[in-house]
Amino acid sequence: MLDNATLDTLRRRAFDLRIDSLSAIAAAESGHPGGTLSAIDLLQTLYFAEMNHRPKEPHWPERDRFVLSKGHAVPALYAVLAHAGYFSVDLLPSLRRLGSPLQGHPANFLLPGIEASTGSPGQGLSIAIGMALAAKLDGSPVRVYTLIGDGESAEGQLWEAARSAPRLALDNLCVVLDHNERSQEALGEAPLADRWRAFDFQVLAIDGHDHLQIAGALTAARATKGQPTVVVAETVKGRGVSFMENAAGWHDLAPSREQLAQAVAELRAAQAQLAPSAKPGAP
Amino acid sequence: MGAPPLSTRDAFDDAVARLGASHPELLVLDAEPSSSPRPSKFARQFPERCFRMGIAEANMLGVAAGLSLSGKVPFVCASACFVAGRFDQVRMSVCYSATNARIVGDHAGVGVGEDGYARMGLEDVALMRALPTMAVLQPADDLETAGAVEFLCTHRGPAYLRTTRQRLERVNAEGYRFAFGKGVTLADGKDLTIVASGGTTAGAVRAAELLAKDGISARVINIHTIKPIDVELLARAARETGRILTVEDHQITGGLGGAVCEALADREPVRVRRHGVPDVFGESGPPAALYRHYRLDATGIASVAHELLDRGR
Numbered sequence: 001m002l003d004n005a006t007l008d009t010l011r012r013r014a015f016d017l018r019i020d021s022l023s024a025i026a027a028a029e030s031g032h033p034g035g036t037l038s039a040i041d042l043l044q045t046l047y048f049a050e051m052n053h054r055p056k057e058p059h060w061p062e063r064d065r066f067v068l069s070k071g072h073a074v075p076a077l078y079a080v081l082a083h084a085g086y087f088s089v090d091l092l093p094s095l096r097r098l099g100s101p102l103q104g105h106p107a108n109f110l111l112p113g114i115e116a117s118t119g120s121p122g123q124g125l126s127i128a129i130g131m132a133l134a135a136k137l138d139g140s141p142v143r144v145y146t147l148i149g150d151g152e153s154a155e156g157q158l159w160e161a162a163r164s165a166p167r168l169a170l171d172n173l174c175v176v177l178d179h180n181e182r183s184q185e186a187l188g189e190a191p192l193a194d195r196w197r198a199f200d201f202q203v204l205a206i207d208g209h210d211h212l213q214i215a216g217a218l219t220a221a222r223a224t225k226g227q228p229t230v231v232v233a234e235t236v237k238g239r240g241v242s243f244m245e246n247a248a249g250w251h252d253l254a255p256s257r258e259q260l261a262q263a264v265a266e267l268r269a270a271q272a273q274l275a276p277s278a279k280p281g282a283p
Numbered sequence: 284m285g286a287p288p289l290s291t292r293d294a295f296d297d298a299v300a301r302l303g304a305s306h307p308e309l310l311v312l313d314a315e316p317s318s319s320p321r322p323s324k325f326a327r328q329f330p331e332r333c334f335r336m337g338i339a340e341a342n343m344l345g346v347a348a349g350l351s352l353s354g355k356v357p358f359v360c361a362s363a364c365f366v367a368g369r370f371d372q373v374r375m376s377v378c379y380s381a382t383n384a385r386i387v388g389d390h391a392g393v394g395v396g397e398d399g400y401a402r403m404g405l406e407d408v409a410l411m412r413a414l415p416t417m418a419v420l421q422p423a424d425d426l427e428t429a430g431a432v433e434f435l436c437t438h439r440g441p442a443y444l445r446t447t448r449q450r451l452e453r454v455n456a457e458g459y460r461f462a463f464g465k466g467v468t469l470a471d472g473k474d475l476t477i478v479a480s481g482g483t484t485a486g487a488v489r490a491a492e493l494l495a496k497d498g499i500s501a502r503v504i505n506i507h508t509i510k511p512i513d514v515e516l517l518a519r520a521a522r523e524t525g526r527i528l529t530v531e532d533h534q535i536t537g538g539l540g541g542a543v544c545e546a547l548a549d550r551e552p553v554r555v556r557r558h559g560v561p562d563v564f565g566e567s568g569p570p571a572a573l574y575r576h577y578r579l580d581a582t583g584i585a586s587v588a589h590e591l592l593d594r595g596r
Contacts (some may be wrong), residue, residue: 063355108352109381116352117380120371126342127376130357133334137310137355142448157372160342192553 001048002215008276010048010211013040013083015271018240019264020082020092021075026260028096029105031257032072034250035239038180038208039073039147042233043080045214047146048174050222053129055085058112064142065131067116069124070149070178071105074250077114078102086113124148125175129165132173132228142220143172150181153192159199165228166200174221175201178208180235196230208233241265285393285472288450291481292389294425295446298432299358300367303329303538304491306436309359312347314340314365315577322360340365344372351382356436363388363404363445370410371433377441378414382561385435386411387444391421392532393577394449394482404445404578411443412510417440418463419510421539423484426451429508430512432467438463445481447532449570452485454505466513472502475528475588476520480506480539482532486574489581494588501588511541514546528556530584535559556591558584 004012017040025031047053051064061251075095082089088091088097094100101110105119116127127148129243135142139248152158177192196201202224206213214233221229241263244255255263289297303309303325311325311333321525326333336343340361347357366373366388377384388407395403411419418440422428428446435442454469455515469484470491484505491501502524505518521527529540540557547553560577574580578587 009382061354067349107379116348117375120375123341123345123372124374126345126372127349127380128354129342130346130351131353132349133346134350134353134355137332138353142353145433160337160339161345161571164336164339164342164346 001219002212005216006049007211010044011074011274012271013048015043015240015267017044017076017079019267020089020141022080022097022255022260022263024075024078024092025254027093029254030096031075031254032196033174033254033255035070035073035149035178035180036076036246037239037241038235038237039076039178040239041069041209041211042147042178042214042235043076045211046218047080047084047214049160050218051143051145053198055081055113058086060168062140062142065115065128065144067128067144067146068106068118068145069122073121073147073149073178077106078250084139094139099191108259121149121152122157125158125161125165129161129168129170131221132170133168135172138171143174145174145176147178150179150183154175156214162196162199162201169226170220170228171225172210174218175228175230177230177232178235179232180237186283193232196232200227202229203232204229205232206234208235209239241272286453288452289373289425290448291422291425291428291446291452292387292448294422294428295387295444296324297425297433298429300324300328302433303332304434306356308354308356309436310334310350310355312336312343312357312359313536314338314343314361320509321589323339326522332353333484341369341372341450342439344384345376345523348376348380348382350466351384352380356383357386358387360387360389362390363407364390364400364402366549367407367410368403368521371375373411374414382441383585385442385444387446389446389448391445391447392482393446393565393573393579394532394570396449396570396573398417398563399566400414400565403565405534405565406537408509410535410538411558412542418508420508421481422507423444423481423505424455425452426455426459430459434461434463447482449482450581451482454484454488461507464508464513465505466516467505468516469505470503470504472500473524473528475592476502476504476524476531477528477584477588478506478517478530478539478543479530479569480509483530483584486584489498489546490584490588493581495583496553499588499592505585506539509542512546514540514550515541517546518551521547521553526554526591528558528584528588530579531559533559535561554591558587581589
């Protein structure tokens with residue numbers, strides 16, 4: 001369980017991370033703000049409250065692994081890694097620039113802290129399974145996390161992977177679904193949570209912007225034996241910026257300078273109103 | 284030649300079974316259903332290091348990438364045509380993620396036989412060769428397969444190893460030492476050079492013997508490493524023999540012939556005849572009949588060599 005000090009820090013940092021990743025997207029004049037903002041609370045709870053890792057020793061063999069399957073949300077991950085100390089936050093504005101290690105989608109051989117190159121939808125879970133299997137073979141306590149997106153949940157490979165992880169009994173694997181669109185359910189398909197359950201995953205449904213709930217689910221996943229977990233995190237595209245929340249068009253559109261200024265002003269104002277010793281809830 | 288011919292996929296199984304003890308990080312992933320287990324020797328010796336992933340090649344390639352990123356050396360066994368069909372996973376998860384995954388593409392070419400085009404890897408070399416960092420290997424016999432697999436246990440970077448279903452006569456002698464990136468001159472000659480790889484190599488050697496009876500001196504080069512290709516050896520052969528005939532059980536587009544033409548265009552442009560499956564779908568039949576049909580057997584290769592030489596007069 002999170003202590004109040006950690007929770008306060010998470011809630012405060014949630015605004016900084018949103019500002020930094022949006023600023024990078026604005027500087028690049030391209031990127032995916034909607035799915036970046038929906039993922040930030042999940043990512044920072046993983047890196048600041050759950051995972052065992054050493055930012056100054058990114059290749060430490062015993063580190064927990066994270067694979068960003070929804071690679072287009074990488075500005076959120078870059079911001080989290082920078083705040084965690086993997087590299088300087090001064091590098092963030094180089095996002096998508098020629099010669100920058102901060103590629104438009106993550107490239108592991110260019111940037112320490114990125115575990116796998118992703119961006120082709122539906123591939124991250126298979127890579128995470130390989131890492132979790134390697135840890136099992138080595139008798140290592142390493143845990144493996146992957147963040148998957150709502151859109152890529154239609155990819156066939158994802159369900160090949162979903163079939164294989166329980167058969168390999170990978171209880172050191174935790175999938176987090178950034179359920180920000182509900183695009184398949186909107187078409188009348190069965191809820192994704194039911195499908196994961198049918199594939200023999202433990203399914204935990206939470207509010208993906210509530211740091212307490214996120215940390216609680218990750219703790220429950222760690223305590224589960226014999227079975228992998230999927231955390232179905234209900235999230236909001238564009239979370240934290242009034243004109244982006246659930247608004248069509250912000251999937252892959254960078255904010256203008258004026259729009260960025262408005263977003264930053266909103267986020268700073270909300271951050272200033274944070275009361276210490278948090279109650280559940282986020283930006 | 285002496286030893287009973289082996290398919291290079293069985294030679295691969297022998298090699299990993301032999302190397303498994305000294306390379307504890309070596310794993311094998313297999314797509315086949317358990318009713319036709321391959322590679323079976325490795326599976327018997329190291330059952331805890333052999334994973335039957337089911338007919339789900341896309342996932343298997345990604346799992347191999349993840350295993351490699353955690354320090355393992357996984358060999359992924361799948362039909363070459365299905366590997367080609369999962370190009371996106373090879374491109375992103377295996378290559379762009381900088382892994383040491385090894386993909387063993389079995390069922391190379393029309394040598395597959397009766398199963399027909401659906402199960403023939405005929406475009407795989409062209410696709411794998413296009414990927415940055417990917418090494419592309421195609422051994423011509425069991426000795427070369429053993430050497431290639433041993434090399435791949437320690438090579439850094441992704442690799443594709445193309446193997447055959449059909450048995451291949453030995454072209455190398457006992458004591459053969461595999462050298463990555465180096466072509467092997469199997470016969471010397473001065474009138475033309477036949478460049479072969481994998482399943483067509485033994486036929487190329489015999490074709491040179493047939494041509495000798497007609498007074499034609501054919502050099503034979505075996506290219507087991509299609510990428511990176513041995514530019515120096517090929518350029519010297521072009522300079523010294525003036526004509527090149529490439530022979531492969533693969534489409535003539537983008538495979539060995541393409542690789543040789545690209546290398547020579549930069550260094551030593553000469554007349555090249557690309558011989559292989561001539562931009563058509565393969566078909567069902569006994570492997571030997573298919574090799575005759577596509578003129579990939581010794582007689583066929585020799586007749587194509589005659590055409591190349593006649594055209595030059």
